[in-house]
Amino acid sequence: MKVSLVVAMDNARGIGKNNDLMWHLPADMKFFKETTTGHIIVTxxxxxxxxxxxxxxxxxxENAVLTRNADYEAPGAHIFSSLEACLEHYRNETERTVFIIGGGQIYKEAMDLGVLNEMFITHVNHTYGADTFFPEFDEAEWNVETVFEYAADEKHAVSFQVRKYSRK
Incomplete structure (x- = not known):
């Protein structure tokens, strides 16, 4: 089972505010869609x-939702009570990647469990006053490559870079 993570964060590691995205970056959304299509997303x-x-x-x-609410319903998605239970369910998956897509608490759990093979992190070149943040991690434990860079334009208010972090 391959476990990856996809996140976009600002210069202060901010990933969200009031349970919403803080920016509109169509090229990054396209990258997210292309990267996760045909795979499993865990949120x-x-x-x-x-x-x-x-x-x-x-x-x-394939959508997997983590919640402690036993009555929660998400038609068309699988419900799990914990990240561990979710990963156990997909432990024999060989064809598709399990992508952790957030939010902050789920990212922290995935980092703490040490299950990540790679991370795709979009570094947004601005600070937005977030209330949810991506956890700190030791970059020395990862090989880093730039997937692509995108300059600000009429559809993107700020520039950003997508970097792939692979476990050393």
Missing amino acids: GRKNYDSIPERFRPLPNR
């Missing part, structure tokens, strides 16, 4: 609820 309940209803579950991906 916390609050993060899942923040996805506009018309896009839930995210199409062409």
Whole structure:
């Protein structure tokens, strides 16, 4: 089983505010869609609820939602009570990657469990006053390569870089 993580964070490691995205970067959304399509995405309940209803579950991906609420329903998605239970369910997966897509608490759990093979981190060149942050990690434990860089333009208010972190 390959476990990856996808996140976009600002210069202060901010990933969200009021349970919402803080920026509109179509090229980064396209990268997210292309990277996760055909795979498994794992998200916390609050993060899942923040996805506009018309896009839930995210199409062409197996959706897994983590929640401690035993009564929670997410038609078309699998529900798990913990990240450990979710990963156990997919432990024999060989064809698809399990992508952790947030939010902050789920990212921290994945980092603490030490299960990540790689991370795709979009570094957004701005600070937005977030209330949710991506956890600190030791970059020395990872090989880092730039996937692509994108300059600000009429559709992107700020520039950003997508970097791939592979476990050493």
